[in-house]
Every structure is written in C-alpha cells, then in structure tokens.
Amino acid sequence: MKVAYWPGCVSRGFTPELHGSMAKVAEILGLELVELDRASCCGAGVIAEHNQELADTLNARTFALAQNEMESGASLMMNICSTCQGAQSECQERLDANSPYREHINSTLAEEGLEYRRGIVNKHFLWLLVEEIGLEEIKRRVQRPLTDLRVGPFYGCYIVRPTDRLGIDAQHPRDAYLHQLIEALGGTVVDYAGQYKCCGFPVITMNRETSLKQAGRHLGDAIDANADCLVTPCPLCHLNLDLQQPLAERVVGRPLGMPVLHLPQLVGLALGLEPRELGMSKHVVKPTAVIDWSTSVVGGIGTTRAA
Numbered sequence: 001m002k003v004a005y006w007p008g009c010v011s012r013g014f015t016p017e018l019h020g021s022m023a024k025v026a027e028i029l030g031l032e033l034v035e036l037d038r039a040s041c042c043g044a045g046v047i048a049e050h051n052q053e054l055a056d057t058l059n060a061r062t063f064a065l066a067q068n069e070m071e072s073g074a075s076l077m078m079n080i081c082s083t084c085q086g087a088q089s090e091c092q093e094r095l096d097a098n099s100p101y102r103e104h105i106n107s108t109l110a111e112e113g114l115e116y117r118r119g120i121v122n123k124h125f126l127w128l129l130v131e132e133i134g135l136e137e138i139k140r141r142v143q144r145p146l147t148d149l150r151v152g153p154f155y156g157c158y159i160v161r162p163t164d165r166l167g168i169d170a171q172h173p174r175d176a177y178l179h180q181l182i183e184a185l186g187g188t189v190v191d192y193a194g195q196y197k198c199c200g201f202p203v204i205t206m207n208r209e210t211s212l213k214q215a216g217r218h219l220g221d222a223i224d225a226n227a228d229c230l231v232t233p234c235p236l237c238h239l240n241l242d243l244q245q246p247l248a249e250r251v252v253g254r255p256l257g258m259p260v261l262h263l264p265q266l267v268g269l270a271l272g273l274e275p276r277e278l279g280m281s282k283h284v285v286k287p288t289a290v291i292d293w294s295t296s297v298v299g300g301i302g303t304t305r306a307a
Contacts, residue, residue, distance in 0.1 A: 001132065004066035004074040005033040008081035009041045010235040014243070017279025018235050021264040022080050022125070024278065028141070028271045029133060034074055036065050042087040044236070045158075045202070052094075053105070059091040060105045063122070064114040076121040078128055080264065082234035085124045086158025089165050092122065124159060126233045126263060130177045135184045143272030145186030151266065152190040152227035153178035154218065156237040157198045178231065178263075185270035192225040194218030199237040204244075209251055215240045216252030229259040229287060231266045238262060242284050259287040 011018040026033050039062040041047075048055035066077035079085055095102045096118045106115050123131070129138060159166065160175045168174045175196070182189045200214030219241060222230055232238055240248075242260040249256050265278045280287050 001030060002032040002034060002074045003076055003078040003128070004036055004069035006036045006039055006062060006066070006077060006079045006084065008079060008084045008235065010239070011080055015235045015238055015262065015282075017282040018080060018238070018262040018264065021262060021268050021273075021278040024273055025264045025268045025271065028268075028273070031078075033078075034069050034072075036062060036069070036077075039065055042081075042084045042091075044083050045087050045090075048087070048090070055087070056091045056094060056101075057105050057108050059088050060095055060102075060116040061109055061112070061114060062088070063092065063095075063120045064109055064116045066122070067117060067120055068114075070120075075132075076123055076128075078123055078125060080125045080233070081236070082124060082156050082159035082232075083236050085122070086166070088122055092120065093165055124233060126159070126177050126181065127174060129181060129267070130174075131172070135180055138181070138184045138267075142185060142270045144270055146182075146266075146270050147186050149187045150190045150226060150228045151182045151187045152192055152222040152225065152230045153182060153195050154199070154222075154230045154232040154234075154237060154241065154260070155196050156232060156234045157202075159233060160196055178233065182231070182266075185266065187266075187270075190222065190225050190227040192218075192221040192227065194221045199232075199234075199240040201236045201240040204240065211240065212244060212248040212251040215244055216248035216254075216256065219245065219248065219256045219258045220252060220254060223256065223258055227258070229261055231261045231263055233263045235262065245285050257285055259283065259285050261287065 007019050040058040042059055043055040095105065095116060102116065109115060155175065155178060166174060179189050194217060197218060198214060199218065200211035204211035230241065238260055245256055265280065268278045275287065
C-alpha cells in the first residue's frame with residue numbers, strides 16, 4: 001500500500017526515534033511511504049489563533065502535495081501525529097465547506113503550481129492500522145505477543161475531539177482504536193483517568209507549572225492503575241510525558257518513572273523488532289526502568305534486558 005506520508009515536524013526533530021521506528025514498521029507492514037519532504041508545519045493550532053488564513057494555506061499546500069502523489073498511485077495521506085491530524089482536519093473542514101475561500105487559498109498556491117481539491121483522505125497511522133490493514137491482519141503478523149504487558153493508552157486531545165470533525169461514530173469508534181490495537185498486539189489495556197485528557201503541552205510556554213502538573217497527574221494515575229507503560233499516537237504528548245517527566249515529578253511531588261512509547265514502537269515490538277531498532281534508548285525514561293522485556297513480553301527475546 002502506497003501512502004503520501006506526512007511525518008510532521010516533531011518526529012524529524014525532537015523525536016527522531018518516532019520517525020525511525022515508523023520506517024521500520026512500514027517495511028514489515030508493506031507500506032510504501034512517499035514522504036512529503038516539501039510540506040510545511042501544520043501550525044499545531046497555534047498559527048490559526050493568530051492568522052487562520054496562513055494556517056489554512058500551509059495545510060492546503062500539504063494536501064495539494066499529497067494529492068499530487070495520489071495521482072501517482074498513493075492511496076491516501078497518512079500522518080503520525082495526533083496534533084497534525086486535528087489541526088489539518090480543522091483546516092480541511094473550512095476549505096471543503098467554502099468554495100470562494102478555497103479558491104482564494106488556491107490563488108496563493110498557484111504560484112507554486114499547486115491546487116487543493118476537496119475530499120482528500122488524511123488518516124493517522126492508528127486509523128490506517130485499524131481501518132485499512134485491519135486488526136485481524138495485525139494479529140496475524142504479530143511475532144512477539146505483548147503478553148503480560150500492561151499498557152495505558154494516552155490519546156491526548158487532537159485525535160478524539162471534536163468527534164464529528166474526526167469522523168468518530170458507531171462504525172468508526174476511533175476513540176477506542178488504541179484499546180483495540182493494544183489487545184490485538186497481545187497486551188493488556190489499562191484504563192486510567194487521564195487517557196483522554198490534554199497532556200499539558202499546549203500551555204507549557206504560558207503556564208509551565210500547570211502544564212507539568214497535568215502531565216504528572218496523568219502519569220501518576222497510570223502508575224496507580226498498575227500500568228507498565230503508556231503508548232501515545234502524538235509526539236507532542238510524548239514530549240510532555242517523557243521529556244518533561246523529571247520536571248513533572250517535582251511539581252506533583254512524587255516519583256514517576258513511567259515509560260512512554262510512541263505508537264510505532266509498540267507495534268514494532270509486537271511485530272518482532274528489537275528495542276534498539278526502535279530507538280528506545282533515546283527516551284528520557286528508559287523502558288527498562290520498569291519493564292523487564294525478558295519476562296513482560298513473550299516471544300523469545302531472551303534472558304537479557306534490552307537497552
């Protein structure tokens with residue numbers, strides 16, 4: 001399956017282990033990633049607060065680049081960032097609903113020979129796994145079931161609301177896909193209070209203490225629910241939950257030490273990739289801090305703990 005692939009900014013900068021692990025997992029799943037390396041930042045909702053037209057123009061340009069790849073055989077556009085999915089879905093909703101506005105945006109894109117056309121299908125990797133590949137096929141491909149691994153899903157904000165814009169309904173329960181995927185990989189889902197709440201990243205530059213308190217509270221809730229790790233489909237959530245975790249400990253006044261995995265890393269483990277291949281040594285809180293992969297994950301890893 002060929003997809004026009006938008007990795008986003010963060011995965012190629014702050015979280016290169018996400019970018020790298022996605023490439024490894026794609027190869028196993030038979031996904032041909034045509035990277036949109038000329039695309040711009042989605043704006044993460046921040047640009048739109050100051051200049052909505054600029055944000056819509058940037059995202060329309062990304063969509064137009066993806067549509068060009070679709071003319072060459074790509075099935076759809078795929079991203080690996082919940083924040084990108086949410087921000088781009090909002091822009092697409094405005095562009096598709098207003099023909100004069102869309103034409104105005106396209107007049108700017110015309111300088112590059114680009115044009116956005118209504119109706120592009122843009123799916124997060126999580127959605128693609130469930131809706132395009134299918135959970136049964138994922139189960140069939142599992143080489144190392146995540147038996148006895150207690151995984152807390154952390155959806156974050158942008159991939160679960162608003163439900164209408166994100167296409168969440170009875171036929172597409174996208175707000176339960178992380179749960180379903182964890183189970184398909186052989187893991188045990190751990191529900192906890194913060195799994196659908198904001199990680200705190202959007203306010204970190206305005207109110208650092210509030211941001212860290214949010215992150216620390218969610219991590220603490222997961223610890224209290226006896227999770228071994230969290231998994232998130234959003235690199236910005238990962239930054240606040242992993243990178244900022246030592247600071248969050250101070251704010252909430254309790255030890256944390258909760259590993260936070262990127263979605264492709266969790267999938268890659270179950271598909272048989274080794275932790276080193278998935279860049280787990282890049283994390284601030286190393287997965288081996290609380291997870292002994294030799295006993296928590298079944299499937300012939302061996303007797304030593306991976307770094």
